[in-house]
Amino acid sequence: MMAVKYLHAHPKALQEIRVCHRHEEHLAIINFKSPEDPIDRNEYKSMSLTRVVIYETLRLATVVNGVLRRTTDDMEINGICAQNSCTTDISPGQKYHYSHSNDVLINVYVVLRDQTNYDPIQYMEPLNFDSWRWKSLESHHYFTMFGGGSSLCPGNELVVVQVSMFLHYFLTKYR
Numbered sequence: 112m113m114a115v116k117y118l119h120a121h122p123k124a125l126q127e128i129r130v131c132h133r134h135e136e137h138l139a140i141i142n143f144k145s146p147e148d149p150i151d152r153n154e155y156k157s158m159s160l161t162r163v164v165i166y167e168t169l170r171l172a173t174v175v176n177g178v179l180r181r182t183t184d185d186m187e188i189n190g191i192c193a194q195n196s197c198t199t200d201i202s203p204g205q206k207y208h209y210s211h212s213n214d215v216l217i218n219v220y221v222v223l224r225d226q227t228n229y230d231p232i233q234y235m236e237p238l239n240f241d242s243w244r245w246k247s248l249e250s251h252h253y254f255t256m257f258g259g260g261s262s263l264c265p266g267n268e269l270v271v272v273q274v275s276m277f278l279h280y281f282l283t284k285y286r
């Protein structure tokens with residue numbers, strides 16, 4: 112739903128994903144086959160613009176609030192204490208006291224809209240829908256919408272397959 116909303120609001124992205132003269136992503140696929148032929152793996156893999164549109168949609172419209180991790184060792188994150196025996200308030204002025212807590216919530220929503228420019232390559236104008244920012248950034252360590260590490264979401268490719276298939280038929284059969 113959100114991919115359709117963003118494509119509607121960004122006609123240039125819609126034009127590129129549907130029929131760009133250089134890429135001809137979705138219309139090129141149907142040009143070489145009859146309507147009843149299913150999409151094969153190579154055709155799915157050729158949908159590179161669709162893929163980055165889906166990533167940018169997930170970045171701005173993620174439903175994931177955060178992922179939880181538990182520290183196994185004493186450690187410090189940006190000067191904040193996150194250790195088993197820690198008795199310091201995690202942030203001055205907050206009423207919460209994190210004593211004996213070793214749970215860390217990684218706020219994925221905020222990381223994906225980070226405006227502090229820790230990494231200016233990825234988050235230039237982070238509130239703008241710009242699918243091109245994901246070109247070659249898929250393996251970037253800030254790619255957090257599916258979590259990370261050993262608990263990385265195993266459904267991540269399935270999501271992209273399903274939304275790509277929906278967008279393919281939606282964009283080639285309707286205007």
Ligand code: HEM
Nearest residue numbers: 175178179256257258259261262263264265266267269270
């Ligand atoms: C847009 C859709 C989805 C998003 C944004 C998403 C996101 C996430 C995130 C952030 C995590 C936590 C990873 C972590 O703790 O590091 C997760 C875990 C998981 N996801 Fe997804 N997910 C999606 C769809 C799916 C689908 C379609 C499936 C299955 C068919 C799935 C199965 C799982 C499972 C089993 C885990 C737990 C993995 C573990 O703890 O080892 N997810 N997902």
